[in-house]
Amino acid sequence: PSTWRLTVGYAAMIVIAMGQALMSFNVAALPVSMGGMVASFNTPPTTVGTAIVMYSLGVSGFIMLGAKLGQRFGSKIFFQVAVTLFLGAMITMVISPTAVVMLAAQALAGLAGAALVPTLVVLIAANYRDRQQSQALGILASVPAIASGVAFVVAGFIATALNWRYSFGLIALLAIAVLVLSFRLKPIPRQTHIRIDVVGVVLSAAAIALLLFGFNNINQ
Numbered sequence: 001p002s003t004w005r006l007t008v009g010y011a012a013m014i015v016i017a018m019g020q021a022l023m024s025f026n027v028a029a030l031p032v033s034m035g036g037m038v039a040s041f042n043t044p045p046t047t048v049g050t051a052i053v054m055y056s057l058g059v060s061g062f063i064m065l066g067a068k069l070g071q072r073f074g075s076k077i078f079f080q081v082a083v084t085l086f087l088g089a090m091i092t093m094v095i096s097p098t099a100v101v102m103l104a105a106q107a108l109a110g111l112a113g114a115a116l117v118p119t120l121v122v123l124i125a126a127n128y129r130d131r132q133q134s135q136a137l138g139i140l141a142s143v144p145a146i147a148s149g150v151a152f153v154v155a156g157f158i159a160t161a162l163n164w165r166y167s168f169g170l171i172a173l174l175a176i177a178v179l180v181l182s183f184r185l186k187p188i189p190r191q192t193h194i195r196i197d198v199v200g201v202v203l204s205a206a207a208i209a210l211l212l213f214g215f216n217n218i219n220q
Contacts, residue, residue: 028151036164058110061205067118082115090172
């Protein structure tokens, strides 16, 4: 029984860590793919910078909404929906014919990230207790740095040797793996009494959008 619990524990942490890595890979792949995107879309480098802003806006502007929706619909189901959205965003990145479509894909990835970030913490709380929970949170906190370092090297090599689109295709494959493995996670009950403050969501998202675009264009 102890071996079985250990196996399940590792399986859950692997899925959660891979979910966190998805977002880090995407953010790291954007700047190293800048040259290829500029050539593909015949657009200035600032457009790729705008893509990073669009992603950041989606995550930071709607992360509280993502936490509430995860509680309302069940964190495991919501995690799977978020990974599916992220997968769709990465597929769109691969096939994007214009810079506008690429920006829309990053906005969608940002919304998926807003759902993933709080859900990952809830999944750890549901699957681990006491010391294991603290260790799992520590692992989750370290994943972005590790994943970003790997992504810079891998995406940089792929963008140089092949094409920047292959980097996001690789992230899409990782998203598929996360989605398949996520069915091993423990189900989390829905909290149907949770209510969404729509006005608060709109106001906070608008405020964060103004801050992000303001700092992005501060030199002007």
